[in-house]
Every structure is written in C-alpha cells, then in structure tokens.
Amino acid sequence: SQQGEEDPQALSIQEGENATMNCSYKTSINNLQWYRQNSGRGLVHLILIRSNEREKHSGRLRVTLDTSKKSSSLLITASRAADTASYFCATPRAGTALIFGKGTTLSVSS
C-alpha cells in the first residue's frame, strides 16, 4: 500500500517557472526522500530530509517537511526542459524498505 501520495498527479509549466509538488504521508517517519525518474529509466535519489529538519536545499531544489501535517513539498526553481520527469516521494516503512507514492509527472516546455 502507498505510504506517500503526491499532488498534483501532473504538472505542466514553461521553462524558467517554478514547480511545486506536494506529498502527504500517513504514519510517523524518521526521514522522507524525493526521487526523480526520467522516462524509461530507473529512479534517481534527489534529496533526503530528516524528521527533525524543516527545510533543506540542494541546488535548485528546496524541500520542506511538516511533520505535524504529515506533508512535504518539493520546489524546483527556474525549471528547465531537462527537469521533465516523474517525481516521487518515499518514506521508510517499519523496517528499512522505502514505500513510494504514485508520483507527479512534470512537463517543462521551452
């Protein structure tokens, strides 16, 4: 069963605009991770935020975590066509396996 659910399911923007994706989860976590998947490829880790962190940055990525609302957001600033991909949030289930949401498909047009 999915632990995280991303919103929106699909997002279309122009190059240069910012893209925001949200993730909600159900149970307590110790970290939340975001992954990217290009079409026909495997998932690639983007960023991990721990439960005691509220915000984290990596290049053009900004992730926030609100444990009281059980939600996270991924912001991609100044989007490029190369950012076109599906983005997934993932949280650890009891044990150490990651459970993924169904993803947000981002399309960036030039």
Added chain:
Amino acid sequence: DAGVIQSPRHEVTEMGQEVTLRCKPISGHDYLFWYRQTMMRGLELLIYFNNNVPIDDSGMPEDRFSAKMPNASFSTLKIQPSEPRDSAVYFCASSKAGGYSGELFFGEGSRLTVL
C-alpha cells in the same frame, strides 16, 4: 562504480513460461530491494534482503514469484508460471544502510511483457 545492473532490459514471453530477472547490486551495499512498477499500482515493494537474507517478502504477489540472493553480488527474481498480469517494469535497488537512514540506488529496470 557501474551502479546496479539488471538483466534483461526487455523480456517478452508467453503466458505459462518461466521468467528469471537478474540483478547485480553495488559492491559493499548490504541491502537489496525488488520493486515492480505499473501504471495502475505505481511502485510496489516485492521483497528485500539484508546481507543476502530475505527480510520481508510480504509484497510478493503469490507463490508464482520467488527471489533468491545466493551471494552479495547477485540476486534473481523468478516468475513461474508467468501470466499477462505480471507485465510490468521490475526494478532492483541496493543501499548501504536501507531506506531508514539512506538512499536507494536503482537499476534501469527490466521491462516484462507476458502475452
């Protein structure tokens, strides 16, 4: 490092045939995960290993699915007999510390089509 290596990349088979998917994890990673991805169900965890030992196989759909990890550098996922509903992309991922504290490294996937 070559990353996680999966084979075959594509497999087309007929219903009832045996399918074997293979995975070579990153050297030094103690955790290995098998996931299945479909449009309808997204990414589903099938099974994972720690130090070659299966820890949680509750995601394996049914007895037709089996997974082994005979050594630290090789794992297989077998489907026997295969059915059309098994059509999906199967991913293998490895990790040093597991998802509890670290990231997973994914292979490029094996796309299975069962006719």
